[in-house]
Amino acid sequence: MTLIKSISGFRGTIGGRAGENLTPLDIVKFASAYGHFILTENHGKEVVIGRDARISGEMVSSLVSATLTGMGINVIDLGLSTTPTVEMAVIFEKAAGGIILTASHNPKQWNALKLLNHKGEFISAAQAESILEIVEKEDFNYAEINALGKYSNSDNYLQKHIDAILALPLVDVEAIKSKNYKIVLDAVNSSGGIAVPMLLNALGVTDIIEMNCEPTGNFAHNPEPLPEHLSQLSSRVKSEKADLGIAVDPDVDRLAFVCEDGEMFGEEYTLVAVADYILKNNKKGNTVSNLSSTRALKDITLKAGGIYTASAVGEVNVVEKMKETNAVIGGEGNGGIIYPALHYGRDAMVGIALFLTSLAKSKKGATALRATFPNYIISKNKVELTPELNPDEVLENIRLKYSKFNINTVDGIKIDFDEEWVHLRKSNTEPIIRIYAESQSETTARNLATKIIKDIGELSKK
Numbered sequence: 474m475t476l477i478k479s480i481s482g483f484r485g486t487i488g489g490r491a492g493e494n495l496t497p498l499d500i501v502k503f504a505s506a507y508g509h510f511i512l513t514e515n516h517g518k519e520v521v522i523g524r525d526a527r528i529s530g531e532m533v534s535s536l537v538s539a540t541l542t543g544m545g546i547n548v549i550d551l552g553l554s555t556t557p558t559v560e561m562a563v564i565f566e567k568a569a570g571g572i573i574l575t576a577s578h579n580p581k582q583w584n585a586l587k588l589l590n591h592k593g594e595f596i597s598a599a600q601a602e603s604i605l606e607i608v609e610k611e612d613f614n615y616a617e618i619n620a621l622g623k624y625s626n627s628d629n630y631l632q633k634h635i636d637a638i639l640a641l642p643l644v645d646v647e648a649i650k651s652k653n654y655k656i657v658l659d660a661v662n663s664s665g666g667i668a669v670p671m672l673l674n675a676l677g678v679t680d681i682i683e684m685n686c687e688p689t690g691n692f693a694h695n696p697e698p699l700p701e702h703l704s705q706l707s708s709r710v711k712s713e714k715a716d717l718g719i720a721v722d723p724d725v726d727r728l729a730f731v732c733e734d735g736e737m738f739g740e741e742y743t744l745v746a747v748a749d750y751i752l753k754n755n756k757k758g759n760t761v762s763n764l765s766s767t768r769a770l771k772d773i774t775l776k777a778g779g780i781y782t783a784s785a786v787g788e789v790n791v792v793e794k795m796k797e798t799n800a801v802i803g804g805e806g807n808g809g810i811i812y813p814a815l816h817y818g819r820d821a822m823v824g825i826a827l828f829l830t831s832l833a834k835s836k837k838g839a840t841a842l843r844a845t846f847p848n849y850i851i852s853k854n855k856v857e858l859t860p861e862l863n864p865d866e867v868l869e870n871i872r873l874k875y876s877k878f879n880i881n882t883v884d885g886i887k888i889d890f891d892e893e894w895v896h897l898r899k900s901n902t903e904p905i906i907r908i909y910a911e912s913q914s915e916t917t918a919r920n921l922a923t924k925i926i927k928d929i930g931e932l933s934k935k
Contacts, residue, residue, distance in 0.1 A: 475583075478605055479901040482595075484576050484585030487529045495584055497536055503586050504540035506607035507572065509614075510600065511546060516591035517569040518622065519547045521562045523554030523630075524574035525723040526663040526688035529584045533574050537586065538624055545616035547623045551630050553664045553688055555725035556587065557820035558634045563593035564816060565633060575724035578697035578807075579902065581690060594817050595789040631668050634822060635675050641814060643754055644826045648833040650677025655715040657682040657731075659706040661696045662689050663723035665821070672822050676829060682713055698722055698729035698808055699853070700737045711735040717832070717839050721821045727808040728821035730828070732839040740808040741767040745846050747810050747824055750831035751802040752777040758801035761794045763787070764887050765896045765909045766806030772847045785884035787901055792817045806851070852918040855905040856929060864899045864906055870932040871897055871925065893917060895925055 476485035476494055483503045485495030492499065511520060520541055524530040530553075538548045546569075551562060556573045563571040569591050576583035588596045588604070596604070607613060616622070638644060656678055660666035666686030673681050684706060685693040695702045698720040710718040710731050718731030730738035738746070744762060748770055752758050760774045763786040771781040779801075784794035791811060795803040804811045810824035811817060835842050858864060868886050881887040885898025893912040900907050906929075910922040 482585045482587035486582045500536045504537045505613040506604045508544040511569045519568040521549045521568050521571040523551035523559040526690040528690040542622035543615045545620045545622050560593040560818040562630045578722045638826050645830045649829045652833045655680040657709045657715045657718045659684045659720045660686045661692050665721040665725045696723050707735040725821045726819040728824045729808045741806040743808045744804045745769045747827045748802045759798045761800045761803035763805050767849050769847045850915040850918045851911045852922040854908040854922045858904045
């Protein structure tokens with residue numbers, strides 16, 4: 474079964490049987506339930522939608538738009554867009570909500586409905602549960618002929634998003650422009666191929682080498698911006714003698730950099746670098762990242778006199794904790810930047826602008842900048858779920874085996890050792906258990922993750 478319902482939205486593979494995959498029938502049911510939610514929330518009858526460049530995007534968008542207008546809701550369609558742009562459009566339009574049609578880092582056969590509230594933020598877990606109940610009961614009504622909603626297009630929100638980024642006090646266009654950066658961009662043949670060059674040009678970067686920037690939806694490689702998927706970008710940065718490589722995922726909410734020597738800056742350190750710049754320009758500032766993110770953010774936050782807090786994995790959980798702690802910057806170690814001075818959402822676009830400003834003002838190259846931060850290595854692994862593998866039993870067995878250590882159960886199981894940690898949790902987006910381990914030694918991190926995977930196998934047999 475490849476239909477997943479979680480706080481990260483409703484996602485699945487296109488085709489197959491209804492109820493087991495993301496079929497047209499399932500799309501209509503999910504859109505209907507969300508429409509019912511919007512109407513009962515009483516924040517208006519306008520919903521913003523936008524999509525990445527997935528092959529199924531136009532089909533899914535048509536079904537969602539028709540369903541919502543059939544319920545009497547007015548749809549503002551941004552067409553090819555980015556997740557953060559849709560989030561900001563909800564704010565600008567004072568809409569009742571929004572739907573982003575993207576499966577983020579999942580391969581091209583996947584798609585999803587990611588649901589926003591009237592603040593342009595992801596709906597809460599409780600709201601997602603209520604929408605699921607509506608889906609199960611099919612408890613929704615449609616509008617009569619004179620009460621049908623209206624459909625309209627808007628193609629100017631990428632520019633509005635960019636203008637809002639340029640207006641931020643900590644984004645310095647002149648500093649970036651003065652460096653005459655040569656940048657290689659890999660947008661994995663999705664909407665980042667449209668949005669990111671627009672942003673870079675607005676920031677004064679004119680020497681842009683575009684790779685995989687045609688928004689065809691035929692992803693040139695695995696779309697998750699991990700080191701093993703960015704070898705082509707790394708080679709191009711070196712061959713072009715570029716200053717930086719930039720990689721974004723299909724919906725442009727995750728961001729990774731490649732240094733001028735072709736080495737990875739590290740997706741974990743995207744947030745660390747941006748946070749360091751923000752913290753240096755605040756008298757005191759708090760930060761938040763999820764339990765699976767590097768300790769380096771905590772280190773630089775404490776050094777700057779702020780308070781660091783860890784949240785459960787998932788953007789909605791990070792945002793909630795950021796609001797609780799009045800954090801000036803936060804995000805996730807997967808390259809997700811949340812900068813509340815702009816909006817409460819992961820945003821690769823503002824991440825690029827802040828990183829380039831920091832890089833320009835540091836008077837360093839990317840490699841030298843990376844060397845200024847505490848150095849940790851995370852080994853990221855996963856175990857595929859099968860009918861024989863009960864994820865809750867797996868986590869409980871691991872908790873019991875390592876009960877003498879410091880264990881956090883806020884989200885799965887996180888075990889803190891003296892110098893290392895390992896975090897096991899069920900994915901919100903794939904039928905897997907994620908296993909992340911961090912150490913200052915790559916070998917130690919890898920061996921720790923391998924040991925946990927071996928433990929899972931042995932405990933499962935018992």
